[in-house]
Amino acid sequence: MLEVEDLTCLRKGRALFSELSFSVRKGEILQVVGPNGSGKTTLIRTLVGLYTNFRGEINWNLSESPLFMGHRSGINDHMTVRENVEWLVSLNDQVFKPSQLDDVMKNLGLAKLESIFCADLSFGQKKKVSIAPFLLSDNLCWLMDEPFSGLDKNGVALLGKFFGDRMAEGGLIIFSSHQPVSIGGPLRSVVLS
Amino acid sequence: MTFFKASIRRELINYHRKPSLVLNPLVFYGLVVFLSVIAVGPEKGQLVQVAPAFIWTAALLAILMSADGVFRNDYEDGSLELVVVSGKSLAVYVLAKTTAHWIVTVVPLVLLMPLLGITLFFDFRSIWVLCLGIVLVTPTLSILGAVGAAITLGLPRNGMLTFVLILPFYVPPLIFVTGMIQASQLGEAILPFVYWLLGIFFLAIALAPMVLIACLRMAAED
Incomplete structure (x- = not known):
């Protein structure tokens, strides 16, 4: 599981988001929502360790590194x-x-x-x-930045179904997207402004 | 080990698909040597004396030029990030990269060497020593070149920076490898030079990965 406490990310001296706290357990999917430039990508990169200019605590309780899909x-x-x-x-x-x-x-x-x-x-x-x-x-832990962008209708439905399947197997998925996504199950979200 | 094999395979596929990466340094190398020969003039006595100097200078620049790009593609398409996140050993990744670079730059150079040697009036023994020199010195040059590439990764238009940073480190291997050819031409023992070159190589392979890993992490993080 993942626990994030009071996470503040700084970019060019300005706080992208501040004092963000949330936790995700196995079998849960978290969608990071927010307008362009609100720090979705930075949040995901911070969680996998590709961005280090932050304050706060990130605790992963995992035996292996999460799978990551980045912007590139x-x-x-x-x-x-x-x-x-x-x-x-x-x-x-x-x-x-x-x-x-x-x-x-x-x-x-x-x-x-x-x-x-x-x-x-x-x-x-x-x-x-x-x-x-x-x-x-x-590996049941996925971190994906905008996995739905560029996919056609079938692709979106398919990836939603994969998410649902993984969740049923006890997976932990965090992804960013500014569109509403249906995954055939409960979906929690973190909203960045 | 499987990751090492997969990475080497990926590199070799890439070089195979983009032959210009292999041919450009080779053509550059051939041209520099060729032009230097024309400039010096075709007198045998003179050529044998100065030829090792430009053979090595050209080889050194050719390798540094091609090493500059070893991480660029991975950096730009995002594979570097994925390697860093995956928790795989970056040392293995770096080793696979430099090994592949060494294979594709050195094998053609060694093959070209006898041909160049004959054109430059080298005797058989000197050509053999040249090939030995190439095999001994180029791993060091590859590794140091990769360090330069990693340091300047993420900087736009880094053109000369790699050269300025890394060329000073190329001086010791250059001194010993030219010394080796001269010693063999004078009929002296070349073994001390072999030991020196091997020593420099081990020093480079022991220290360079630390710098490489730190630089790659930094590049992936921005």
Whole structure:
């Protein structure tokens, strides 16, 4: 579980948000809501340790590092869809069978694109590629920055369903989005102003 | 170990897909040596004396030039962040990066060396020593080049900064490797130079990762 107490993030000498406190338990999903520039990305980056200019306490009670999806995709344009997914998965020490990978690709609608260079994909398709490692992992803690942006209607519904499934398995998900999202379950939110 | 293998594989795939990364330094190297030969003139006695100087200067600049980009792509597409967050050892990541860079820059250089050696009137023994020198000195140059790349990562248009920061550290390996060729041409023992070059390499590989890791973390955090 995650406990955040009195978190204040500073950017260029100005407080983005101050004295933020919340906690997330296993089986809970937290949506970070707020207008552009309110600090959603900074909050997510602070939680994974990529932003250190903050005051307050962040306590993770986890055995492994959370899976992270950032603003930048981490996808290499000169590698194929499959090569990218395999490398991203190797970052999480995950072992998977080829059939699992095929299933995930089919689910995401990437089955026919496996040997295409990522430079030739659209923004939304790249987003799906960066979602793939999450579905191949046993790690139940996900931190995602704007996972829904760029996805088509089906993609949004699909990711919502994945969220619901993970929650049922006892997952802990924190994501940012300024749109209302339905995940087939209760959704808590932190509002940044 | 699997992460090391996966990272090396990823690097080699990338170099394979972007051959200009391998060819540019090689062409640069060939051109510098070629132009220097024209400038000095084709007299055998003179060439044999000064050729090692520009062979090594050119190799050094070619490697530094190509090392400058080793982390750039990962930094820009966000993979670096993911590696930092994943909790994977950054030392392994850095080692995979520099090893791959070393493989793709050094193998072509070693292959080119006999050809250059013959053009420059080097005898067989000198060519052999040149190749040995390349193999001994380039790992150090690769690692130090990566340090330069990591320090300037995230700075826009860092062009000359890497050169200014790292070239002073290239001086000791340069001195010993040129000394090795000269010693072999004079018929003296080259072993002391081999030991020195190995010593410098071990020093570099022991200390550089600490600097590299700190720099990469800082770059990922901004």
